[in-house]
């Protein structure tokens with residue numbers, strides 16, 4: 001008998017629930033008549049957690065999430081909770097750490113119909129399709145000591161061997177499933193942690209002889225990602241550099257309203273979420289772009305449930321709406337969230 005997959009749903013704040021509804025509608029449509037069975041478990045989190053349970057990450061939410069097969073999160077936060085004792089964003093940092101999510105993976109892919117929306121010239125962005133694998137739980141954001149005093153401030157960039165080894169394996173394995181090319185990003189001409197990072201990358205690379213490996217300093221990489229984005233496949237970066245690079249990469253596509261991400265746990269469920277925030281400026285207007293959440297659902301189906309064929313149907317529906325310009329205003333269209341979602345539903349039903 002097929003096991004029923006448990007998907008924890010953290011529905012988010014402001015546009016969060018609007019796009020989560022779209023994502024779940026597509027999940028329902030695309031899995032009908034298949035053997036993929038799932039149960040959705042809606043638990044409080046973020047601003048919704050504060051409203052429903054008095055905390056952005058209630059203990060019950062983390063307990064339930066740890067038992068799940070995947071966690072699906074929509075964007076959280078917003079001005080409503082500006083003065084909260086613990087803000088929604090605190091819940092986000094904590095859930096990543098409690099689920100031990102050590103790698104964040106963000107794809108940057110340009111379809112032909114989107115090329116004109118990119119801020120880069122078409123000849124530069126054509127065929128862009130790479131993922132950034134960012135170390136998420138160590139490096140400059142977590143190293144100690146950390147101090148802010150009147151006349152000095154200290155941050156510490158730290159990496160252990162175990163932390164670098166596991167992120168390298170994550171990236172190399174992903175490259176084996178893609179175009180077998182890894183780019184290592186560091187600042188090994190200056191930083192000790194980067195010399196360490198590059199040394200381990202070279203050692204791990206030998207375990208994957210089918211994967212081509214090259215190296216970029218972070219400063220050169222920020223330029224290369226703009227001048228030749230189509231030459232990359234899997235980019236492995238430390239936390240701080242990855243934070244900056246992944247936002248730069250997102251801009252190449254012309255709208256952040258379409259990009260999914262996943263954070264990978266060492267054991268336990270992966271967490272899937274769109275890369276953007278809760279967009280309070282457009283919440284309630286019915287114009288949030290649902291593509292990010294729909295792509296997030298497809299990513300979950302592929303990566304956590306090995307249901308690539310089902311995910312491919314979602315990708316085909318997304319390609320169809322983009323190519324026919326059935327899109328929301330952020331992508332230059334005039335449609336509402338519900339209309340775009342309905343177009344995808346119709347497409348999936350017509351191609352069963």
Ligand SMILES: NC(=O)c1ccc[n+]([C@@H]2O[C@H](COP(=O)([O-])OP(=O)(O)OC[C@H]3O[C@@H](n4cnc5c(N)ncnc54)[C@H](O)[C@@H]3O)[C@@H](O)[C@H]2O)c1
Pocket residue numbers: 015019074075076077078079089092256257258273274275276277278279280281282287288289290292330
């Ligand atoms: N992972 C998360 O949940 C996450 C990430 C970033 C920011 N936030 C929070 O979100 C709130 C708003 O942050 P912000 O305004 O800086 O960033 P944002 O990503 O919410 O919005 C930036 C711009 O992008 C637009 N946008 C974002 N998603 C869109 C979509 N799906 N469709 C159409 N347009 C979209 C918004 O309208 C806005 O103009 C803050 O409270 C912030 O802390 C949460």
